[in-house]
Structure formats: structure tokens, C-alpha cells
Amino acid sequence: MVDCNQVVRGGIIKRRTFFKGAGVTLLLPCMESLGQVSEADSPRRLLTIVNHLSFYQPDLIPQADGTFGKTPPLLDELSDHFNYLKIFSGLDNPAVQNGFGHSPCVGILSGYFNKLHRKNRLSIDQAVADLIGDSTRFKSLVFQAGENLNFSQISWDKHGLPVKQIDSPSKIFNLLFQVNESEKTQQQVLAEDRSILDAVLAQAKSMEKRLNATDRAKMEEYLTSVREVEQTVKRRAYWADRVKPQVNYELEDFDRKSVDDYVGTLLDLAVLALETDSTRAVTVQIPFWEGFKERDLSGNYHDLSHHGQKPEKIEKLLRLEHRILKRINTTLNSMKQRTVGNSSLFDQTTTLLTASMGSANSHNFDDLPALVFDSRMKTAGHWQKKDVPMSNLYLGLLQLFGAELDRFGESTGAFEVLS
């Protein structure tokens, strides 16, 4: 089966020139494999981007409500896509408490945070993945930069349990594109995994009987997790014999985590994952915390976000934010250039860009911005809101993806995202 791979165009393209080229050169696999969207098809996809440290909103949100007139400088970075953009401001997550440092950031996509219980509620990216993720190799992929800290988990499954957020570009790349050495052993291992999961499930049930109510709830988490892993193993077994897509994309090594290096690479990989139809829902959390630096800027991202209204700090912070939005703009442009099935990747993808805080300077979790890019957008522009749940937008998005729901999290209604 591997033989039917064809090298469309040889040679390795350096990442920096990757987006300048006329799209990706895929080593197209044949039937029954990945990266194969039939020419008549145009599946819907979701790309969710969350910036942990938010944006400096005075430079992002237009003063006026309605269609775009005079636009602020940060937003201008995305002007290539203004026809397809609706920006919401002043959104709120009523079930996310203030205080406790960065911890409530875990609730940005679910609209929920309870400091006493680490369990959360279904997040929008996973809700959509549950709808559109059945036929691909991965139901969804979640990328984040940096180590998993207490407050970095943003993606939650339907049981309120954390979804794995992969933090290393090389791990992501290998997961997507590296072929396992021996598929036969792979199948044996997966078969053994299944019988092991059956066994531990049975043991957990017999142990559960002896536990009190609190501990039974803990054991329920284990049982739920094992059942979910069973699904993943099944999916893996199904895909194990199928040829993995190959791409001419070389990961660049970097020892400095900057916008171009880290954010750029994660976004590139997100696009590749969607383009090869490895998944239809990708979530990217933009790097944060101390390690994120630019070589021509002193200070790190987190420190700059606590600007204390000092103009010189805001100026530096804005330089970072401009760079981030510029990079997102590049990604959206490259999605326009890539064709999958019968339309461009941009045409197939709804992109949600939001932030975990209203302002990282004051650590508030209301006054949230959300940007939605969609090729089907009928009215572009700014929708000014005040104290309206973010979940109303999420419910609107879910309905776009075909969900027959009238409630999501704390929603009080549904936005009509496109009209």
C-alpha cells in the first residue's frame, strides 16, 4: 500500500518559505487512507485559537458598533479577512469567578470554573469535535505551548475531564505524519490494550463497591476515562493499517520561544492537520508565561502583560500582540490558498479567536473579545455586547455545525453568527 504514494514534488521546503509557496506539496496517499477528501466534498472544520494573556483591547476593538469603519491598529493586522470577520466584544462568562490568579482561565471555552473541583464542563471545541470528528483519525487535536500548568487546561470533554493538550511541535509532527515501524505489532499491541482495558474496568467496578460516595465519584472518573480510552484504541486500530499522510514540512529547531518560532510552528501544524484531514477540529493555545520572549524585546510576555498602564510597557506588549495577529493573518491567508476537496481550507473552516482574560493586567475574566472568521459570513463587523454570556456565541457556533441544541453552558440565547 505504501508503494502507491507518489512524490508530487521532491525536496524539503524550509518552514520560512513554506507559506510563500503556492501551497503544500503533499505526498498523496491512495485510497482508504488519510488526507483523502473526495473531490465533491467540503467538510466543515473548526480552528479555535485562544490567547491566554489576552489582547490590549483599546487597540483591538473598534469604537463603533456595526460594519467596519475606522479600525484600530491591532485589528488592522487582520484586514485581509475583514469581509469574513465578525468581532464580538464585552462578552462574559458568568460561571467563571474572578480572583485566584490565572486559574479561572481554564474556563474560557466552557464558560465554567469552580476552584473547589478540578472537573470542568464540556468546552466548545470538544462539543464541535463530538459533532464532526467521527470519520477522521483524530476526533480533535489540542496544541499548547509550554508545560501544563494548573491554569493551562482549556479543552474539556463531555464528562468535564481534561483533554490532552500536546505541547511539543515535534510530538505533534510525529503523531500526525510518522509511520509506525511495524503495523503488525501495532495491531497486536492494540488488541492487548483492549483486553487490558476490559480487565481494569472490571477491577475498578469491584473495587468501587467498597468505597464511600466521595471515592465512588473518583472511581467513576477512572471508569469514564477507561471507556474513553477504549474508543481511542478502537479508532487507532482502525487507522493503524492505513497509510499516513506525508508532507514536505521540516520542523525548524529553535531554542527561543518567540512568535515566529513557537506560535508560527503550532499554527502551521494546525493547518497541516486540517489540510490532511487528520482531524476537523484543532485548538491552539497561544504561548504564555515566562519562557515566551522576543530577541529584540526585553522582558517576557507575562511580565509585559502586567503593564500597570505604563506606556513604555504597553508599547512593548503591543509589539508582541501585533506579531501574534500578523502570524494568525498569515495562517488564514495560507488556508485560503490550499484546496481540499472542492473548496479552499478557509472556505471549510470556521475560525474562532478569543482570549482567556479581558485584560491580563487586571486578571478579569469578563469583557472578553471573540473573533469569528467564516467564509459564509453575511454581515461582517463589530457586535458590541455587554454582560452577555460567551456561551451564547458558543451555542450559535454549535448550531452552525448542525447541533440541535437550545442551550450550551450558561447560554441565555444563541447568536446568529453569520447573519
Next chain:
Amino acid sequence: MMRLLWMILLVGFLLPATLHAQPSLEQFFTQNCVKCHGPEKQKGEVRLDKPVAALFADEELLETIATVLEAGEMPPEDAPQPKAKAVAEVVRMLQKHILTQRPVNPLKRLTRAEYTNTMHDLFGMDFDFAGLLPLDHVEQGFDKFGEAHLMSPHQVMAYLKTARFIAERVLPDAKPKTRTWEFDVRHFHGSKNFATGGGGDYRDGDDYVLTGFRPYRSNLHFSIDPESHDQFVVPAFGLYRLEVKARSEKSKEGEVIGINLGDGRHPTSFRNIRRIPMPHGSKGFTTKLTLKAGDQLAFTFDSARVPGRSLVKKEHKGPAMRFSRLKVTGPLTEQWPTAAMEAILPKPNMKPLELVDHIALLLTQRPLEAEARQVFVEIARHQKESGGSMAATARSVLIALLTSPHFIYKAESPELADVERSHRLSYFLWNSAPDIELLNAAKSGALSKDPSAQVERMLKDAKSNRFIDDFTRQWLQRDKVDDFGPDVRVFKNVRRMTVESMGREGRELFRHMLENGLSMENFIDSDFVMVNDRLARFYELPAVEGDTFLPVKIPDKSERGGLVAQAGFLKLTSTDFATSPIHRGSWILKNLYNERIEPPADVLINEPDIRGTTTIREAILKHQQLESCSRCHSKIDPMGFALEYYDPVGRKRSEYRHVEELPVEREGTTFTKKLKFTKVPIDAAMKLPNGREVRDLPTLKAALMADKERILKGIIGKLISYAHGREVTRADRPHVDAIFESIAQQDFSLRAAIHAIVAHPAFGRK
């Protein structure tokens, strides 16, 4: 509202005596609290105009009320004050109710450290599960709390993968072949030159020379083929011996070599695995390491000076490390079949049921529930029937059991059974599973009668180092000492290993106190400090030789001694080049007083507008004026400010050096970041809420010493929460008080405290 009050008064009148007190609680709140915490205002998002039953349902609120009333923090100074007797009565009633709430101790799973140590003790192998098992969530300072142990599909998958990783290595199909590789200067590669001056690595005759420490840039790696830069890759998992011929030059003291795993050419994946002290005059070292297939090795010169960022290339004058030869031998098999193989398969042929029972008991010293055995037996039978070897069959069973709750979770009955008690004790003092002797003591009942002999034995065992290390790492956040800087432009003379030593000081103090039965008062203040060569020099104390920490008596003029005088604490609460009095003050409250402080839920850290303030003091006092912050900050700030005479790396200073960054200068591809320094006088004096003034480190330590009882109880609370795996709250007061009283006769010795915690009846309850 009035109607409700009448109702309650009426009900109170009719109910039995125990409830009589409640209406007066309501009265107290109505008279003293509801003005700010009621229908009109809800300061701190707290409302107290609720029926008592509703208030009592909120345990956390109840604790807060009791705490602020008891400390006299509420009502605030400018409000009318209730009678002291009334306050005392209300606190007594609240406390009585708090005590009736039995704290829950939810089911705990093994932490990554516990898992790793348990595998080591069972199978005699040093596994590193860093890339396999996720990091544990830290709740209230410790990762051992069941409350915080959330399970997820990702975690289960990680357990499964880790189990397979272990099984394949402890039960290999064939004896691994031991090989030897020798390398010399022809095979060595380094990072040549730093982008900017101040050092570099180079080849010199028969040696390869490292001059600087930059874990990401400066390192020595090696290839089998001298012509190639392809790094030597470890071929198979196992124990390897490294024999290194190296020596330092232009150095008058001991130096340190780091052994790192990772690709030396693309250093993002570097992680330090071991530091090897090289005493002055040393000609090399031999060490053994457990390595994985695919691992790559690199050496760094960890005690080198951090090179500056000057643009001018200067010739290196400082100490250098010369490497001349390296021999790698492995995987070593000291015995075959290995001890692990013999432990798992004591007989050449075992029936499926026998095998399952044996491995289940081996892993947790507890048998599997009868009804759960069959599924595991099926796995063994299936493996056997499809022609699997005995080792393959045992591997399958081992993977299944290591993934099961039987192994992952710590089973605890309401009253701990003997084996469970031995587990709690061994995961407390060894951070691992019990050994045979402890198990036997538990089974014979000796452990529950008098645990002191076992505790003594365990503390004397080297495995107690894991407790000392793990507890102090989390309690004192030792691993965060080097999270920031130090910025080499500001702190020119602070060497890397000095910062590393700062991170060890807290642990070494704890160890010394534990080993010598010293009083816990030494955490507040002491007449000695624990220092090695570098730290002694940093503190300007009489010289100490070598990397090992020793107690040194403090000269009269020095203010050191006690945790708050440790450079590690002073540094970890600072940023790159500024101290943070708030971090320092809140660290003291959280970690010494064991107080739970968090920003109140309704307060945005109100975009502090700190333009136009020049010193940290002004900036902070400005925000302290906000009423919402002042309750906690009236305690936090004075403690933090008293430490302002100590700079961000913990050195004494007499004035602030205000650092300002000038705009970045760009020259071609090089960027220069310049700094401007201004000197500002320090004003550290402030009054604590009780009126006591603190103005510097000595007066702060005196104030802490005056609070000795509260602080020692706070530290006892930390130890109990680590041992029991749950947060210690006000409901545990009688427990904490009992420990405190019982060790008063022994001068509050740390060792006695640990004995008392294990001997207390609560240690035997879930």
C-alpha cells in the same frame, strides 16, 4: 427580614438547648456585619443576612468568619466594635460547628514521584517517567491531595503506556549484550563560540575545553565517527557506567559537571539529569546512570561563570573544564536473571491464577478482590494459549495490573487496616511502598500499638531522603528558586551553582534538624546556617570546603539564620531584578502560618495605575489604600517590607538600585539591551496589625518568634497535610494542638513532631 428573624427567634425558643445559641449568632451578624455584608453592600461578595443553617452549609465561609473574628480583623477598625466577650462566644460557637464537620479525605492515586520510587524499590531500576506520566496537579502546596487528583482519558493512556514501558524493560526476552565505547578529543564536539563574547568551547591538544555555562548552548557531545557530528545514541535501555577523565583549570575550588540528556546540536530538549561535584584537584569521575534507547548524552560545565553579553569578544580568563577521555559501558547486567525477573517470576512455570495473585501481591502487598481476579487470569491464559513465553505472559499481567486501580489508587478503609497503615507511613517517610519489615510490623499489630521503632528505622534509612527532598521542595517551593534570572546584567557576580545551592539550603536545614532532633524554632531563627562552599562565600561566612552542606555558626554581625533569611526564599519571591514585598509577605503567611490567602472573589486587581510612583513602597501603599485589599495586606505588607534590605538574589543592600531598561539598540542582527541604574533610599518600617513595628530582618524575626506557637502549629499542619494527603483546616485544630502540646517537652523537636504525627490516632484513620 424582620419576619425571618422573628421566625428564627421563635423556632430557637422551641428547639432544644443546643440550638438556642443560633439566634444570637444571627443577632451578632445583624448588629455587626450585615451593614457591609447584607442586602445593601456585599463586600468581598459575602452576605451574612442568611439563616444560620445556610451559613453553616458553607464550610469555607464559616472558617473565614471564624478566622477574621478571632484575629480581630472584622469588623474593621473604623466601625463600631462588638464586646470581646460576644466575639469570643461567637467564635466558640462557630468552632464547635466546624469541629463537627469530619474532613473528607478523597481517594488518592500515586503521584509521579511515588510511582517512580515504588518501581525503583520493587524492581531495582531507576526509571525516569518524565516524558510518560503527566505532572501532578498541586493543590494548596502539595501534589499528594486526593482532592486534586483528577483522572482523565489522557492519564489512563499514560498509565497504560508507562506500564508497557516498564514491563518490556523488567522482563526482557534475552540478556542484553554489554558493550564498551571509548571516546577522546577526536570524537568530541562542542558549541564552539557563543554568539557574543565572554567564553566558548574549543579543542586544545588532547583536550576539549568548556569555559561557560549555558545549558542550551555550551556543552560537550560526542560521536562514534570522528568525521561525523551524529551524536552517540544509547542503543538499549539499561544501566550504563560512564568513566570520564576531566579536570578543571584556573580554578582554586571545586567545580561541577552536569550530565544532560538530549540532542546537543538542537538543545531545546535538554534536561538536566545529574550534577557531579569535581573537588579541587579531581582528575575525573565514574558514575552509573539508567538510560533509555535513543537517549543522547552531553556534558556541561555547570559551575562556570555565566558569560556576559558584551559585544566585544574577550579572551576567556576564568575557570575552564578540560575533557580528555570518556568510556561508556552498558547495559550492565550484574546478575542474570535479574532480581526483578526473579521477583516477578519466582518459579519457571506458574499457572495463570498463581501468576496473577503473585504479581498483584507483589505490587501492592494486598490481594486482588476475588471477583476481579478472573479477568486478569484470562489475559494470562490467552497469552499462554497463543504461544507466548512465560516472560511474555507475565508482561501482559504486569501491564494490566499496573494500569488497574489496584495499583494506581491507595486503598484506605475508614479505619486503616494494617497494610494500609504501613502504606500511609511509607508513602509519608519514604515516598514509596513499604518494605517487608514494615509490613511485618504492621501485620503483627506492632505498628498500630507503637510506631516509634519503625519511624526511627525509617528515618535512618537513606530512603527518608525522598521525604526530606519532596516535602521541602513543595513546602518551600525550592524548585522555583531559579525560575527567574538572575539577570546577568544586574547581578554580575552570582554564579549558577550559587543559585543552585540556594535551592538546596532549605532541604539541608530540614535534614540537619531532623537528624539532630533540633527544635522547629530554628525555622524561625537559628544561630547557625547550613551552607556549602559557595553559599558560605555568598553569605560572607567563614569558609567551608566542598559541595556538602555543613552547619556554620553565625557571626554576631550577620542577620542570617531561619527560613526568612535564606537567599533561596528571598530570591524565589523576587523577579529578574526587583524584589516583591507582597510575594515575600504572603509566602510567610501561607507557608509558615499555614494561612489560606487568596485574592477575594469580587476584587479585580484593579488595574493598579502605578504611573508616577517611584518606589515599590509607594506603588504598594497606593493599592493598600483600597479597602478591599487592606484586610490581608495589613499583614502581608509589613512582613514583606521588613525584608527590603535584601535584594532579589538575597544579598544585603542599603538602597534600592532602580533598574530601567533603555530602548533596544540594533546593530545588524545583534540587539543590545542596556540598563540604567538609579539609587533610591529604602524605607522598610511598618506596623503589623497588632501594633508591633517591624523595620528590618532582625525585628521581623523577633515578631515571628513572638508568634512562635502559631507558626509551629502552621508547620505541623503542613506536615500533617503531606502525611494524610489532604488539607489541614480549622476542623483539625484539636489534632494540631495535641501534636504541639505533646512535643513541648521535647523543645518542639522536628523529629519528635514526626513521631507524634504518626503516633496520633488520626494517622490510623482515612
